[in-house]
Amino acid sequence: MVKPKKAPAAKGDDAEQMVLDYLKKTNRPYSANDISSNLHGAVTKVIAQKVLGNLVEKTEVCCKPYGKQSVYVINQDQFESPSQEELNDMDVKIDELKKEIDGYKEKNRQLTSELTTLNNSLTNDQCEERIKTLTEQNKKYEERLEELRSGTKKFSVDDAKLIDDKFERNRKFWKQRKRMFDEIVSTMLENIDMKKNVFEDEELGIERDPVDINEDPLKNL
Structure with missing residues (x-):
């Protein structure tokens, strides 16, 4: 079976637009290698490094060196800053989500405890066998107890x-x-x-x- 040919890596303006769109969409810092990997090789690492340099010169992307590596993130100036009211709404939403998470954690703890108890318990078949054994033992004990009550056995x-x-x-x-x-x-x-x-x-x-x-x-x- 002949494998389909892999599409050639993007270059020039196409590669630059692809990288820019990706950084806008994710709005997270990445290295050139990360971007090439996350785009599944559609832009090679060498080309990604080159177009990132061009985007930094255009001030569309910001660069921050970390040791021998640099990370890139979309320029935040192009995004509209939220108002104080929007920030307050976000804080309220965050608190609500934290409470919801705490609720799920507690429910998960209860279910985990219940599952542990059930896993450590006998199965239905084992319970039936155990009941049968204990019933037989109990019958023998009752017979002996009756002997002791009657005084026929000391x-x-x-x-x-x-x-x-x-x-x-x-x-x-x-x-x-x-x-x-x-x-x-x-x-x-x-x-x-x-x-x-x-x-x-x-x-x-x-x-x-x-x-x-x-x-x-x-x-x-």
Whole structure:
């Protein structure tokens, strides 16, 4: 396949007008190399340097040396200076945009935190498997608890301490997971018009544990 020939670089007045139009459009300082690169080689660096010198002589462009390099910007005298009222309007607009940016930053922080929480949470399949395992364990614990309640099985002081320690660890984990769940639900409810109990019951099918997380379930045994 034959590649199309690249258009020849502009020269003379064409190159000068191209550079001038670019500086007017962007109204930013550039070196000759920057201009040639940004124009994708339509004006070579050598020609760009030459036409920039001509534009400086015509006072259409200003030149500022920086070490071994010079930067060029369109002469600002050709632009109409804004009035004080326009400057005040700009200040108001800037303040509004700053507040808007702050709002987006805060929203981004909240969403990032929510995403981190969700990424660190179990998947639906993992939750189902975990529920199945815990349900089986809970059934065994209930059977053992029933034996202890009936007095058919005795246990030592060490057994009692072991049970208490395990209970405290599990209750701590329970509180942590409940707080995480409540935070996620609260975040979701901010964007939908639905009461918390309706959302949990009808949408999620969540059945709340009747025991208070701050209450010892074994105190009445």
